[in-house]
Amino acid sequence: MKIQAINGFKDILPEAVGRWQYIEQQARDIFERFGFQEIRMPILEKTELFVRSIGEATDVVEKEMYTFVDKGIAMRPEATASVMRAFIEHGLHVQQPVQRLYTIGPMFRHERPQKGRMRQFHQLDAEIIGASEPRIDAELIAMGRMLLDELGLNVSLELNSLGCPVCRPPFKERLVLFLEERQEALCDDCKRRTRTNPLRVLDCKKPSCRAVVQEAPSLLEVLCPDCDRHFVEVKTALEELRIPFQINRFMVRGLDYYTRTTFEFLTADLGAQAAVGAGGRYDGLIEQLGGPPLSGIGFAMGLERLALLMEQQNNRLIPAKGMDxxxxxxxxxxxxxxxxxxxxxxxxxxxxxxxxxxxxxxxxxxxxxxxxxxxxxxxxxxxxxxxxxxxxxxxxxxxxxxxxxxxxxxxxxxxxxxxxxxxxx
Structure with missing residues (x-):
């Protein structure tokens, strides 16, 4: 009997590697134009790192992490928490007040394999730490847009604000009241999330839940003055850079650390897996993990999805590699x-x-x-x-x-x- 790869773990064969290398090469080139430096972290981290950063009530921590329970360690499900851990552990803020870091590598989540998403998947991840200005948000988004343009990909940008610890708690109370009145129409997961993590209900992909949230209150309606001003300036800066976007008032991220600006790069060519890249601001995360009170913002893009989209849209011919x-x-x-x-x-x-x-x-x-x-x-x-x-x-x-x-x-x-x-x- 032949031994085959584990379900959700895929070989990348030589004929596909050229496209992956091209994407990585373009990413490194563009990231470094914006002053980013590469950082590489281990695949295994203490489970507590992800529980404290991502959130104990998130699907990632509750259902999807590969965790060695007896050792208290986990295979990283995303890169931001690991970058923050390395940033704090090595005191990188002492060397330079604003750090621009990127990393490329595999992540791991135990979820149902589907088009463009495996249990071992690969991400390009970029983070700006120590800068809180709205124009930084716009610049990071512009960098992601530039990479996608360079790869010849047809995607759209959606934008939202998740507020801050001042304006989010009152909104959560309003949202919980709204959802409790409509429990019968929600899926079992969203019934549970109503109390544990109500914002995640807004992101549910099931038709019955999506129909319910169309009438739900929006955080944009209750942003505090500081968050509202920040969001207006981000939109203005994007317009100045001629980067088109749409507001998606129901966009939330699956990780608890996000605040204020959130964004997604979307395509209609990958079925349910519409996002090829996503990110947002996470002010407060570094302090929460034991570091200094610094702001941060970042994004991640899935290499599998980028490669698949390049193949489907066929917008860019990758030069064939050969021998001299x-x-x-x-x-x-x-x-x-x-x-x-x-x-x-x-x-x-x-x-x-x-x-x-x-x-x-x-x-x-x-x-x-x-x-x-x-x-x-x-x-x-x-x-x-x-x-x-x-x-x-x-x-x-x-x-x-x-x-x-x-x-x-x-x-x-x-x-x-x-x-x-x-x-x-």
Whole structure:
């Protein structure tokens, strides 16, 4: 019986890796244009970190975390809490008052696998810590928008405000009263959430619950003056940057630490999993985790969803990766020399391949085509004895002689000069 991957854990095969690498490369480039630095954290963290940050009554903590109960540790279900833990533990605020950090890596949630969401999934995560100005919110959103544009993706931006500890408690009381009067129409989860985490009812995807919340009160109606002013300035800054958005007064996030600005980048091309990226402000979280009283805002984007959306929308052709040169050794007498030359080519920075089996030229040319080699150096026994080889351009099929004179290193340098000159646009 063959052993297969665990349900919800997926292999990323070589033909798909190129798209993933392209997304990561574009993300790193854009994030660093905005002054972000990369940080890498461990996959395992103390369970308490997520209970205190995400919230004990959230679905993530209650149902979805992979937790080693006897050890008190969990596999990270999201990145923000881990970034905050590292920020506090290493006193990064002492080095620089405002930190811009990003990380790329796997997260883990035990939920039903579906299109664009696995139990091991990967995220691009960006955080700005120590800045509370509304224009910072707009700048972070603009960075996310720039990445999606660079990837050629067609998405929309939705915006909301979740208020603060001043205006949210009275709103929760209003919302609970509203929901209690409509319990019969709610799903079992939302009946439970009415008392434990009423804001999450607004985010339920079940049709009966969605119908109920259309008439629910909105936090935007009861924002305190500071939160209202902050939200107005965020919208103004986005308009100045010419970033279109829509207000979604029912948008909430599944994690308790969010305050004020929240946002989602949405697509209609991924079914129920409409969000390709989401985030918001989390003022108070750092202090809650034992750090200084600093503000913060961040977002995460799912790599699986970005890759799937790129494939579906087909807006961007990812350049095929291949080898610079394939060395085709014909006959056993040439294999040792061809191996040395291939090694020298790699030392010179070339992506070079060789087949040591001594197969026919036809078979080796087919192999060169399969690995997308731009050039093939054909080394036959008779030609090798005469100090000659043939360089074939696999795109134009043009062939030219190549002299096997000088040291192996000298041959590699001359060969690469020919290859890169011919391949130049």
């Amino acid at each position: 040169i394939f060395v085709a050794a014909l006959g056993t007498a040439t294999i040792a020399f061809a191996g040395q030359l291939t090694h020298a080519l790699r030392h010179q920075g070339a992506k070079a391949a060789i087949d040591y089996s001594g197969r026919s030229l036809k078979a080796q040319l087919k192999q060169a085509g399969r690995i997308n080699a731009r050039f093939v150096l054909i080394v036959g026994e008779d030609e090798w004895m005469k100090g000659e080889a043939i360089l074939r351009d696999m795109q134009t099929q043009e062939q030219r002689p190549f002299a096997l004179s000088g040291s192996t290193e000298e041959q590699a340098r001359r060969l690469l000069a020919m290859v890169w000159t011919a391949a130049a646009p």
